[in-house]
Amino acid sequence: MLVAGQGPVEENARNLGFKHVVTIEALRKAYPLLDMVDQSRRPKELPPPTTGFPTIEGVVLFGEPVRWETSLQLIIDVLLSNGNPGADPEGIPYPHLPVLACNMDLLWMAEAKMPRFGHGTFLLCLENIYKKVTGRELKYEALIGKPSTVTYHYAEYLIKEQAEKHGWKAPIRRLYAIGDNPMSDVYGANLYNNYLKSAQQNQVEAGVKRIPQAANPQTEDRLAVESCESILVCTGVYRHNADVSRKLEECNTETVFHGHRDFCFDPSLVEASYVVQDVNEAVQLAFEKENWS
Secondary structure (H helix, E strand, C coil): CEEECCCCHHHHHHHCCCCCCEEHHHHHHHCCCCCCCCHHHCCCCCCCCCCCCCCCCCEEECCCCCCHHHHHHHHHHHHHCCCCCCCCCCCCCCCCCCEEEECCCCEECCCCCCCEECHHHHHHHHHHHHHHHHCCCCCCCEEECCCCHHHHHHHHHHHHHHHHHCCCCCCCCEEEEEECCHHHHHHHHHHHHHHHHHHHHHHHHCCCCCCCCCCCHHHHHHHHCCEEEEEEECCCCCCCCCCHHHHHHHHCCCCCCCCCCCCCCCHHHHCCCEEECCHHHHHHHHHHHCCCC
């Protein structure tokens, strides 16, 4: 698997179960003629042919890389060559090798006054380059991270796991998702809330009732979580100076969809259940809703 991003991407990939991992840097060193944008890194002499380098069978995109031009070029090379970027291509393979992508945020907030490019921006570049070169759509084996429901499902699993470790017996009924980005945090939380409602409805229609005497633990666990409420904070990507009491009317202020290409835009999904100033207020709000204050 070719892995891209920054930080310990090779270690992260192995922790996820991938046993044969190749980084962008390792690929660049194996095939130095592929990375030609930065003239200072171009080989001064023609290197000998690369031998023994494994065929790449898939691509995992963990997050935005440091050198975008290098990663974009080499990932495209791998897809166009069916995992053998040193060989002469005999045609463009399609469907291409499996691609898995994490962290789809177009923008994120740092110390600057305006949001910064996120991994979603890198994916946008990769998708458009691939389509421009091949005339076909880049396809993903899976999209992981907000606003994908699998991410919120995993968060629910971790919360239940923590509750079990603390010995809490009462089932968890409500989840609260706090975030600063309407297009990923809020959108994903509302999408998961819809998923929970739909699952409940399907179980009711199938005749599953919440009767402790009749239901087994697995059935009760599936029925436990009833909602996932989104809380939008104003200290990140989303900011406003108006009174937060007008939260529902002012939350959906963006008319341009910043979400990933493969997620259909539903304006109602970027409307947060609550808008507060910061994370502290969000936590206090959850405490009040649960009568913990």
